[in-house]
Amino acid sequence: MVYILGKNLIQGPEIFTQFVISGLQLGFVYALIALGYTMVYGIVKLINFAHGDVFMVGAFTSYFLVERFSLHIWPAAIWPDMNGTLVMIIGTITVILISMILCILLAVTIERVAYKPLRNAPRIxxxxxxxxxxxxxxxxxxxxxxxxxxxxxxxRPFEVVAWYIDTTGIHQIIQGTPPPENAITFSNILIIIMVASILVQIFLQFLVRRTKMGIAMRAVSFDKPTARLMGINVDQVISFTFAIGAGFAGLGGVLYAIAYSSINSLMGVLPGLKAFVAAVLGGIGSIPGAFVGALIMGQAEALTMGFISTPMRDAVAFAILIIVLLIRPTGIFGEPEAEKA
Known part of the structure; x- marks a missing residue:
């Protein structure tokens, strides 16, 4: 079966499925960034355009930890007999955690220095x-x-393992050996990104719905003055929200760098803007909305690259933003806000 779409010749459903898998990888990374946008907006009604740059700082932090300090193999220096896979797992988790902590410190500093003095100023x-x-x-x-x-x-702080799927099942790709033609391929990087993003989504749902801090966050989001009168430390809640969002942006930055093996100081601009579009698409202020919107954005971008052209992927992303704002400004899961007197 042959489909002719745009300038590309797409042979069979396998290629389509491959682009869907690529879209999932992108979408799960966008979700980690979009969650920070939606949480901060939900609490302080601020679109934090510096959020994508925190994502960039997370990627560079992990780069220095791996390239300059070889922190990804530190367990081997202490326990020389440790299994190599375990060394990579512990080392990679260490790199990710330190990158997240640095992003948290950066975001809290930005919030205290740049945003807190303007809390009662006009939104603009x-x-x-x-x-x-x-x-x-x-x-x-x-x-x-x-x-x-x-x-x-x-x-990369660990070895990439890839598999392919064909009519006979799932098989590991031997290094240096190409997979069969029309086979669907995926790697452990996709699995790691997917699991991390889903766990973050579950954690945030639990945090917001089942913990005292989550209740405080919802109270501050609903009415800050009343929340303060009830004894809630509003400044602490806002800083905590920035910290959580920045930590997950840092995680996204590390995973993005691992997935695409290239970084630079402007790498957070487009992913940050696309994650913002994802948050708007899902309903900014809604955690499930940000997650769903990010997955839709990932698919839209990947399928545009596959079926139309690579340069069009950014245009399609921002066309989605315009269409959403025209048709449903509150997004998929968003609800209209009542104007306060």
Whole structure:
């Protein structure tokens, strides 16, 4: 069976499925960023455009930890007889956690220095500040003594294992041996990104619905002055929200770098904007909405690359934003907000 779509000749459903798998990988990464957008907006009604740059900082932090300090193999230095797979698992988790912690510290600092003084100012002031912080992080990071404006090859902290699916089942791809023609391939990177993103979604649902901090977050989101009168530390809740969102953006940055093996100081711009589109599509302020919107965005981008052309993928992403704002401004899961008197 042959389908002719745009300029591409797509042979059989296997190629379509391969693009769907690529879209899942992208979508799950976008979800990790979009969750931060939607949480911050839900609490302080701020679109934090610096969020994508926190994602970039997470990727570069992991790069330095792996490339300069070889932290991904630290268990082998302490326990030389440890199994190699276990060394990579523990080392990679260590790299991810340190990257997340640094992103959390950065985001909390930004919130305290740049956003907190503007909390009672008009929204446009905070929005302009967020854009300014974003530019500062991007172009400060572009300095050669900080990160770099060039694309830098990223050394993965673990070995990539790939499989292919054909009519006989699932088989591991032997290194140096190409998979059979028309086979569907995937790797452990996709599995790691998918599992991490789903676990984050479950954790956030539990946090917001089942914990005291989650109840406080919902109270602050609904009415800050009343929440403060009830004894809730509003400043602490807001800082915690920024911290959680930044931690998961840092996680997304590390996983994105692992998946695509190249980083630079502007790498957070487009993923950050597309994650914002995903949050709007799903209903900004809704955690499930951000997750679903990100998966839709990932599929839209991957299928555009496969069926139309690669340069069109960004245009399609922002066309989705325009269409959503015209047809359903509140997004898939969003609800209209009543205007306060």
């Amino acid at each position: 002031a905070a929005l302009i500040t967020a854009i300014g912080v974003s530019f500062f992080l991007e172009y400060f990071g572009a300095l050669n003594f900080v990160f770099s404006p060039r694309f830098i090859p990223y050394k």
